[in-house]
Amino acid sequence: MVSTVSLIVRCFNEEAHIGRLLTGAQRQTRPPDEVVVVDSGSTDATLAIASAFGAKIVHVRPGTFSFGGALNRGIEAATGDVCVFASAHVYPVYDSWLEHLVAPLEEDDAIALSYGRQVIPAHGQFSEGRLLEQWFPQTSNPRQRDPFCNNANAAIRREVWRDLPYDEDLTGLEDLHWAKRALDRGYALAYRADAPIVHVHEEVFSQIVNRYRREAIAHKAIYDDQEMSAAQAVRLAVQNVVLDALAARRQGCLWAEARGIVRFRLAQFYGAYRGFRQHGPVSQLLRWRFYYPPKSAGGPSQEDQSAVGNIINYDELPAEDRR
Template sequence: MSRPRASVIVRCYNEREHIGRLLYGIYEQTVDDVEVLLVDSGSTDGTIDVARQYPIDDVVYISPEQFSFGRALNYGVDAADGEFCVFASAHVYPTRRDWLERLLEPFEDDVALVYGKQRGDDRTKFPEKRVFRRWFPDHDIDRQRSPFCNNANAAIRRSVWEERRYDESLPGLEDLDWGKRVREAGWEISYAADAEIIHVHEETAREVYNRYRREAIAHREIMDDDGFTFLDCCRLFASNTVADYRAALREGELPGSALAIPRFRLMQFLGTWRGFNQEVPVSDRLRQRFFYPDSEGYPELSEEVHDRDLRIDYSERDGSIDYTPVED
C-alpha cells in the first residue's frame, strides 16, 4: 500500500456537536491522497460514534491523566503514515474544498510548517474575531520571520518532527515552541491565507481566563526573557477595549457586543498576567482545570474569496443552515 501524501490528525475531547462537520469538510477536499486519524482524550459524549460514521482510518486514545497538547500530537504523528501531518482542532471546519491543497502548496524544500487562516462564526465573541484578523491576515506570508503558528489549522513536515518532537510538558503553545525550535534549526514557516477554517469557540469567561493563563505559563517557558506586569494588564485591557468598541460601532456590532467586549478582554489580560507571574509549577490539579474544565450558527466568511465552486456546502449535512457566502 502506498504511503499517503498527508495525514490529517484531529485532537478531540467531547466534540460530538462539531466533529461531524469537520469530517464532512475533510472528505469534500480536492486532495484525496490523505488518511484521517483522531486522537481522543477521554470523550464521553459520543464523539467517536459520530466520527465512525465517516471513513476515518484510526482512533488513537490518550487518557485524561496523560494528556497534554504536545503529547496528543506526538501520539497522532506516531500513528500517521503521511509525508506531511495536518493538524485540525475538532471544533474547526474548512470553508473551501481546496483547503488541504492550499495548506500543502507552500511546502518547498526548506519549509517545515505551514499554517492557515482562522475566522469565527456568529458564536465568536467580537474581540476574538479581531484577534483572528490580527494574527491571520488576508494575504500570504512566505517564510515569515516570527515563529508564530497555530495548530488548530496547520501542517508540518514529518521528517522534521522525527528530529524534534513536540514538548509534552507545556500546558499550551506547543506550536509556538516547535516553530521556535525549527526556525533556530534553519527551517522556514509560511502562512497560507486561502487555507481557511472557521474556528468555533464557545467559551465561558472562566474558560477564556484559563486558556490565556496556561498559554502565558507556556509562553514564559518558551520565551524566557518576556514579562507581563499588572500595569501591562491594565494598559492593554483599556486600549483593546476602547479599540474594540470603536470597531464594533463601525461594524454595527453594538449594542449586541457591549458586554462581551470588556468581559473577554478582562479575562484575556487577567489570565495572561496571572500566568506570567505564577511562581509555583503547574500542579496536576491545575493541569486538570486547564484541560478538562467543568463546564448553531452561521460562519463569518472571508470577503476576499468568491469562488463558489470551491465552497463547501454544509446545508445538506446540517439541514436548514445556509452557508452560501453573502456577496458585497
C-alpha cells in the same frame, strides 16, 4: 513531489463539531489519505461519529494528556509524509483548504510548517474575531521567519518532526515552540491565507481565563524574560476594550457587542496576568483544570469527571484555581 497526507484531530467531547470538520475534509479537492483522531476521554458521541468516517482512533489517558503529547501520539499512529492538524471544533471554508495548506511543503523543501487563516463563525465573539484578523491576515506569506503559527489549522513535514517531537510539558503554545526550534535549524514557515477554517470557540468567562492563563505560563517557559504586571494587564485590557468598541461602533454593532467585548478582554488579560505570575512547576491538579476546564464556576460535569477516571478531585484545587 506529491505527498501522502494524514489529518490529525485532537478532541474531547466534540460531538457538536467534529462531524462538520470530517465532512469538510472528505469533500476536499485533495482529501486526506487517512484521518487520525486523538481522543482524551470523550463521553459523548465524538468517537462514534469519528468511527463512522473511518477515522483511526488513538486513545490518550486523561491523566497523561498534554497538547504536545497528543500530537506526538497522533503522528506516531499516522503514516503520511505530511501531517495536517485541525482542532475538532473547526471546519474548512473551501474545498481547496487541504490542497492550499499542503502545497508549500511539497513545493519548497525549506518549509517545515504551513498554517492557514482562521475566522470566527457568524455570531462569534467580536473581540476574538478582531484577534484572528490580526493574527491571520488576508495576505499569504510564503517564507515566514518568525515562529508564530497555530495548530488549529497547520501542516508539518513528518521528517522534521522525527528530529523535533513536540514538547509534552508545555501547557500550551507547543506550536510556537516547535516552530521556533525549526527556525533555529534553518527551516522556514509558510502562511496560507487561502486555506481558511472557521474556528468555533464557545467558552464561558472561566474558560477564556484558563486558555490565556495556560498560554501565558507556556509563553514564560519559552521566553523566560517575559513578564506582565497588574498595571500592564489593566492597561492592555482597557486599551483593547476601547479599540474593540470603536471598531464595533464603525460597524454599527456596538450595543449588541459591548458586553461581550468587555467580558472577553477582561478574561484574556486577567488570565494572562495570572499565567505570568506562575512560579515553579505546574501541578497535576492545575494541568487538569487547563485541559478539562469546567463549563461553569461550579466545576466539571459528572461526565467530565468520569472521563478522567476521577483521577483528580476538583474540590482539592486551591481556592484561586477553582475560580
